[in-house]
Every structure is written in structure tokens, then in C-alpha cells.
Amino acid sequence: xxxxxxxxxxxxxxxxxxxxxxxxxxxxxxxxxxxxxxxxxxxxxxxxxxxxxxxxxxxxxxxxxxxxxxxxxxxxxxxxxxxxxxxxxxxxxxxxxxxxxxxxxxxxxxxxxxxxxxxxxxxxxxxxxxxxxxxxxxxxxxxxxxxxxxxxxxxxxxxxxxxxxxxxxxxxxxxxxxxxxxxxxxxxxxxxxxxxxxxxxxxxxxxxxxxxxxxxxxxxxxxxxxxxxxxxxxxxxxxxxxxxxxxxxxxxxxxxxxxxxxxxxxxxxxxxxxxxxxxxxxxxxxxxxxxxxxxxxxxxxxxxxxxxxxxxxxxxxxxxxxxxxxxxxxxxxxxxxxxxxxxxxxxxxxxxxxxxx
Amino acid sequence: xxxxxxxxxxxxxxxxxxxxxxxxxxxxxxxxxxxxxxxxxxxxxxxxxxxxxxxxxxxxxxxxxxxxxxxxxxxxxxxxxxxxxxxxxxxxxxxxxxxxxxxxxxxxxxxxxxxxxxxxxxxxxxxxxxxxxxxxxxxxxxxxxxxxxxxxxxxxxxxxxxxxxxxxxxxxxxxxxxxxxxxxxxxxxxxxxxxxxxxxxxxxxxxxxxxxxxxxxxxxxxxxxxxxxxxxxxxxxxxxxxxxxxxxxxxxxxxxxxxxxxxxxxx
Numbered sequence: 116x117x118x119x120x121x122x123x124x125x126x127x128x129x130x131x132x133x134x135x136x137x138x139x140x141x142x143x144x145x146x147x148x149x150x151x152x153x154x155x156x157x158x159x160x161x162x163x164x165x166x167x168x169x170x171x172x173x174x175x176x177x178x179x180x181x182x183x184x185x186x187x188x189x190x191x192x193x194x195x196x197x198x199x200x201x202x203x204x205x206x207x208x209x210x211x212x213x214x215x216x217x218x219x220x221x222x223x224x225x226x227x228x229x230x231x232x233x234x235x236x237x238x239x240x241x242x243x244x245x246x247x248x249x250x251x252x253x254x255x256x257x258x259x260x261x262x263x264x265x266x267x268x269x270x271x272x273x274x275x276x277x278x279x280x281x282x283x284x285x286x287x288x289x290x291x292x293x294x295x296x297x298x299x300x301x302x303x304x305x306x307x308x309x310x311x312x313x314x315x316x317x318x319x320x321x322x323x324x325x326x327x328x329x330x331x332x333x334x335x336x337x338x339x340x341x342x343x344x345x346x347x348x349x350x351x352x353x354x355x356x357x358x359x360x361x362x363x364x365x366x367x368x369x370x371x372x373x374x375x376x377x378x379x380x381x382x383x384x385x386x387x388x389x390x391x392x393x394x395x396x397x398x399x400x401x402x403x404x405x406x407x408x409x410x411x412x413x414x415x416x417x418x419x420x421x422x423x424x425x426x427x428x429x430x431x432x433x434x435x436x437x438x439x440x441x442x443x444x445x446x447x448x449x450x451x452x453x454x455x456x457x458x459x460x461x462x463x464x465x466x467x468x469x470x471x472x
Numbered sequence: 473x474x475x476x477x478x479x480x481x482x483x484x485x486x487x488x489x490x491x492x493x494x495x496x497x498x499x500x501x502x503x504x505x506x507x508x509x510x511x512x513x514x515x516x517x518x519x520x521x522x523x524x525x526x527x528x529x530x531x532x533x534x535x536x537x538x539x540x541x542x543x544x545x546x547x548x549x550x551x552x553x554x555x556x557x558x559x560x561x562x563x564x565x566x567x568x569x570x571x572x573x574x575x576x577x578x579x580x581x582x583x584x585x586x587x588x589x590x591x592x593x594x595x596x597x598x599x600x601x602x603x604x605x606x607x608x609x610x611x612x613x614x615x616x617x618x619x620x621x622x623x624x625x626x627x628x629x630x631x632x633x634x635x636x637x638x639x640x641x642x643x644x645x646x647x648x649x650x651x652x653x654x655x656x657x658x659x660x661x662x663x664x665x666x667x668x669x670x671x672x673x674x675x676x677x678x679x680x681x682x683x684x685x686x687x688x689x690x691x692x693x694x695x696x697x698x699x700x701x702x703x704x705x706x707x708x709x710x711x712x713x714x715x716x717x718x719x720x721x722x723x724x725x726x727x728x729x730x731x732x733x734x735x736x737x738x739x
Contacts, residue, residue: 186706283606289692291707330609330691335584344588344608454509454709461708466525469695 151176152392155191155199157379158183160252162412169399175392183334192217192384199386200393206378207292209248210241210451218247219383225394228401235440236378236418239448248380249397250418252410254352255438255446256293256375263364264346273301273370276347277324285324286339286348287331291457291464292449293375294321294331297349300372307450311459318463322470331468340365351377353415356436360414367435369442376446378418498722504715509708517716526700526717533696537679540618541626544675545668547619548626552667555627556634565631572624580688583617584608587689609691617689618679626671633667634660669732677725697721 154161158181166177180199182188185208191197192212204212212218223229223245232250242248260270265284270276276285287294296306298317308314329345340348341358350358355367381400383393399405403421410417410426416436417423423431431437438446452460508514520526555564571579586592587608594604607613637660645655661668681698692699697717704714 184706186709190706286691289687329606330693331687332691333687335581335688338584339588342588342590344590458509458708458710458713461703461710462525465695465700465703468692469525469528471693 150174150389150392151178152389152396153178153180153198153200154396155180155182155188155197155202155384157181157203160203160379160413160415162409164412165400165405165409168405169396172399173392173395175389175395177396189217192386195386197386198388199384200389201381201387201396202384203251203379203381205449206239206241206380207449207451209380209382212382212384213242213247214451217385219385219387219390220246221249221383221397222394226398226401228398228403231401231403231406231419231421233418233420235443239378240450241378241448242380248382249401251379251381251400252353252413252415253376253378253418254416254436255369256296256349256351256377257355257367257369257435259340259348259350259355259358259365259367261340261343261346261362261364262366264343270347270366270368271371273297273372275370276327277301278327281327281347283327283329284346285327286329286336286345288336288349288351289331289333291461293349294467295460295464296375296449297321300370300374303372306373306375306447307452309452309456309459314459314463318467321467325470352436353413356414369435369438369446371445373445373447376443376448378448501715501718501722504711505719507712509710509712517713520713521716521720529695529697529700530720532694533680533698536615536618536682536694536696537676539615540622540679541672541676543615543619544623544626545672548623548630548671549668551623552627552630552634555631561635565628568627569624572621576621577684577688579621580617580685583613583689587613608689609693611690611694614685614690614694617685618682621685622675622679625674629667629670629674630664631667633664637663673729673732676728680724681721 152175154166154177156179160181161179163179166179169175170177182191185205188202188204189208189212192199192202193215209218226249229245229249236250236253237245258270258273258276262268265281268280292306295314295317298321299306299308299313302313302317302320304310304313304317308317330339332339336348336350337354337358339345340350341361343362343364352367352369355365359365359367381397383390387393400409401419403419404425406417406419406422407425410419410422411430417426434442505517506513506515508516551568555561555568558564588594589604589606589608591607593607598604641659641663642655645659650658680696681701682696683698683702686692686694686696686699697720701714701717701721704710704717708714
């Protein structure tokens with residue numbers, strides 16, 4: 116018995132020591148301080164030097180946490196127990212969150228730098244009047260390809276992918292909206308189409324693409340394309356610019372039939388504990404020089420019009436990542452189609468994934 | 473009397489654990505399975521499950537889980553047998569178990585490199601004159617990696633069963649003129665069948681609901697019930713349908729456990 120007792124006492128002692136050490140470590144990093152700002156953002160989606168600068172300028176301690184999908188973020192915020200002051204969801208998720216009353220309206224008088232944003236990216240249907248969100252980055256969905264591996268072949272449209280020469284060469288990103296959208300766009304329908312006949316037609320068309328598809332993958336797509344595991348990939352423009360900076364042979368194109376235009380905006384979720392600091396941080400990120408530095412680091416397209424002046428000419432004039440207004444007109448923003456339609460998209464996507472060669 | 477009270481007291485944490493973390497989640501899963509995507513009470517999810525898409529998925533999950541289990545067994549049984557014959561069996565056993573302590577995701581990522589077009593596997597094929605092949609994102613790579621991951625769990629119970637086998641029984645069989653094969657078939661195998669059953673259970677059941685490997689290694693070319701549950705919960709956010717698939721998965725697991733269960737043999 117005394118042996119058992121000693122065993123348990125030992126365990127309790129060890130846990131106590133570990134707990135103490137952990138709390139010491141946390142407090143030495145200032146985690147327990149009062150004036151903190153908790154940011155919930157996508158992985159590797161900010162220049163960390165800017166966080167340090169913000170901390171120095173304002174004395175606010177920043178806690179930075181990351182998520183890897185809008186849905187994962189939503190679940191965490193819905194369930195509560197978190198204290199995120201700022202989150203960075205995509206546009207369809209902002210629409211959903213605002214309808215579920217998960218967002219706090221922004222006080223525009225505290226955001227004087229909002230005027231720097233290109234009016235093209237303001238007042239969009241998912242958040243009219245930018246009541247809840249300010250643009251952070253934007254981009255498109257398109258095709259990354261390696262002309263070297265395709266013997267100089269050029270790809271300009273979705274329909275080019277159905278070329279029988281491209282057998283087993285294409286990687287798709289594992290997203291129902293993106294891939295169903297590609298099917299719809301290739302047929303000339305809108306990416307927000309909810310007509311079941313059109314969706315069925317798009318799914319049948321996608322089925323015929325199966326021989327050309329090598330795999331349908333998640334984040335690994337970066338690694339696989341960068342290492343020339345496949346010569347074509349359907350990705351978001353941000354992912355494209357990231358891997359293109361690693362592998363110079365790669366090209367990116369926004370298909371001429373049209374594609375998706377997406378936004379990641381900063382919002383203040385209902386879980387916020389420090390609204391003042393959140394607004395300060397938003398305004399800080401909207402500063403042209405800060406936005407320029409951040410865009411240089413993250414390699415995504417900034418919606419900050421004034422920031423463009425502080426960025427290299429070749430970046431700003433690169434039509435692949437800053438498409439001309441003429442092309443942007445063809446791009447569509449995802450609408451929140453409602454749970455039922457979304458379920459139908461996912462069901463068709465699942466059937467498409469199960470379709471064998 | 474006093475004794476009974478203390479016993480109940482000791483039982484309490486266990487009972488609490490079972491209720492909170494086994495019974496309650498199961499009931500919740502069953503409860504959620506009766507709601508459609510808009511939150512109305514209905515049986516529509518069960519109807520959906522019996523459509524071609526999900527039945528096909530169930531069958532293919534079964535097929536892959538079966539393949540993985542059989543191949544693991546074919547490799548694990550002789551390995552476990554040889555292990556019991558080695559000098560430092562605990563050391564060898566440890567070496568086999570150690571890889572199972574490494575995170576599954578890390579191992580999967582390693583295979584992305586090994587099986588890649590420019591990976592070791594293809595360099596080897598190239599060197600022996602076969603030429604590089606598409607290995608990643610095929611049925612082969614999926615089954616291979618799954619077997620690799622599950623094999624320690626198959627070896628362990630079989631090893632234990634073989635290790636506990638009384639060697640005098642083998643001597644007796646030998647004395648009575650049984651050939652090696654007969655000894656194996658009539659003595660060794662029947663006496664270790666419980667280990668085999670336990671091994672098959674711990675491999676088959678998780679293999680039915682594998683989901684990460686289906687994307688990483690099979691490139692979503694293999695869709696199992698696990699993949700579908702993940703998608704329903706995380707992407708579609710249709711908890712009802714996700715729960716319904718989970719209910720069927722749980723039913724299948726109960727069925728397998730009761731079919732392969734250890735019947736008491738008057739020991």
C-alpha cells in the first residue's frame with residue numbers, strides 16, 4: 116500500500132512541478148498580462164515583424180494563433196471558450212457569421228485608414244458597407260502549370276484541362292466550391308449556380324476529367340507542385356505565388372471563362388475581450404506602408420490602393436496577381452448559398468471523387 | 473457491508489468515465505443522426521445512407537479494410553513466430569513497436585517523399601531497369617502504407633499468444649508423430665487463435681474509418697466511411713448525415729467484435 120501511495124504522490128509531485136514551470140514560462144512571455152490582443156489567422160499569413168512593431172508602438176501584447184480552414188475557425192468561435200479579438204475569415208464565412216450574429220460591428224471612426232482601400236473591394240454583397248469586416252488580402256482561383264514539363268504547352272482556360280494529352284497530370288485542391296465551380300465555369304455557368312440540372316451537368320463534365328486527374332489533395336498541393344510531382348494544379352492565387360517563388364518554372368493563369376474572386380477580411384468575433392486593441396490593430400494593418408510590407412512578405416494581393424505605391428513595380432503590374440479591372444469583371448465572389456445547396460455541392464463533389472477511371 | 477461501500481466508491485470514477493466519455497457521446501451521435509441539415513427531426517439521413525453512393529462507399533471501405541487486415545496478418549504471423557524464437561525477443565519486439573510511437577501524420581508525409589516521382593522507391597526501380605512508375609496516389613501505395621502503420625498492432629497480440637504457448641505441447645505433438653505442418657495446423661494455430669482475433673480486430677476496425685491517409689497517400693482516390701464523416705462534419709457541416717454514417721460504422725464494429733469475440737473455453 117505504501118508503495119502505491121508513494122507512486123501516486125510521485126505522480127502528483129511531477130505534475131505540480133510541470134504545472135508550475137509552465138505557468139512560470141507563460142507569465143515570463145507576458146501571456147497573463149491584461150492588455151493583450153488575441154489574433155486568430157491562417158498559418159503563415161502575416162509578417163511577424165509587424166506584430167513586434169505593433170507591440171512596441173502600442174504596448175499591447177499580441178497572442179497569435181492559426182487555423183487551417185474557415186470551418187475549423189467557425190467551430191472554435193461558435194463553441195466559445197476562446198477569446199479571439201480578431202479573426203480573418205473568407206467572404207462566404209463572413210456572410211455566414213454575420214447572419215449567425217457572431218460578429219461585432221466595427222466603429223469606422225476608429226479606422227481612419229480604411230480610406231486607403233481600393234473602392235473596388237469595399238461594400239461587397241457579403242458585408243454591405245463593411246459594417247463587420249475590413250479587407251486583408253484578396254485573390255483568385257486559377258491554374259498553376261509547369262510549361263517545361265508540358266513541352267511548352269500554354270494553358271489559358273478551364274477547358275484546356277480536358278486535353279487528352281494531360282493524362283494523369285492534374286492535381287486538384289480538395290474543395291467542393293472550387294472544383295464544382297471549375298466545372299460550372301467551364302460550361303459557362305455561374306459559380307453560384309444552384310440549378311440542380313446545371314450542377315448535375317457540371318458533375319458529369321468533371322467525371323470526364325477523371326483520367327487527367329492525378330490526385331485530389333489538401334495543403335500538400337504546395338509541396339507536390341513545387342517538387343514537380345505533377346505539372347498542373349488548381350489552386351488559389353496566394354498558394355500559386357508562394358510556390359512560384361520557390362520554383363521559377365511555374366506559371367499561373369486565371370482561366371478566361373471566369374473564376375472565383377475571394378477575400379480574406381479581418382473581423383471582430385463575438386468572443387472578443389479587447390475591442391479597442393482589435394480596432395487599433397486593424398487600423399495599423401490598413402496603413403499603406405504596413406500593408407505593403409505585409410503583402411511583400413505573404414506574397415498575396417493587397418486590397419490597399421495606397422500600399423501599391425510602396426511596392427515593386429513588377430509585383431504591382433503583374434496581371435496574374437493584380438488582374439486588370441477588365442478581367443476582374445469576369446470573376447465572381449462566392450455567395451453563401453445556404454446549407455442545403457452547399458450540401459448538394461458537397462454531395463456531387465463526393466460522387467465525383469468516387470468516380471473511378 | 474463496509475467493504476461493499478468502498479468497492480462502490482472505487483467503481484465510481486470508472487462508471488463516471490464510461491458514462492461521460494462512452495455512453496453520452498454514443499447517445500449524442502444517435503440523437504444527431506435523426507436531424508436533417510436544417511435541424512428538423514427526420515429519417516432522411518438513413519434513407520440517404522441506403523443510396524448507391526454510400527453503399528458503394530461502405531463496400532469499398534470493407535474491401536480495403538479486409539485487404540489491409542489480411543496482408544498484415546500474412547506478414548505479422550510469421551514475424552511474430554520468428555520473434556519468439558530469437559534470443560533477445562523483448563528487444564526485437566521493442567524495435568517493431570517503436571515506429572508506432574511516431575505520429576501518423578509524420579509517417580504519411582515521409583511516404584509522400586519516398587513514393588514520389590523523384591523518391592527513393594522510383595530511383596530504385598529506375599536503377600534495376602524497370603523505370604519509374606506512378607506509385608503515389610494508387611491503391612497499392614494506400615494499402616502498403618496502411619499495412620505498414622497497422623502491422624505492430626497485429627504482431628503484438630500474436631506474439632503474446634505464441635510466447636505463452638507451452639513448448640511441451642509441441643514436443644508431445646512431435647512424439648506422437650505429427651509433421652511440422654500438422655503441428656502448426658492442429659496445435660499452434662488453434663492455441664493462438666485468440667491472438668489472431670485480437671490482432672484482426674485492432675487492425676480491421678480502425679482501417680474501416682481511415683481518413684487522413686485516403687487524402688495524403690491515395691489522393692482521394694480511395695473514399696472510405698471515415699472520409700465521408702470528416703467531410704460531413706467539417707466541410708458540409710451536416711452533423712446529421714455525419715452522425716448517421718458514424719452510427720452505421722459503430723453498428724458494424726459491434727457486429728465484428730461479437731463475431732470474433734473470445735468465447736470462454738472453460739479454462
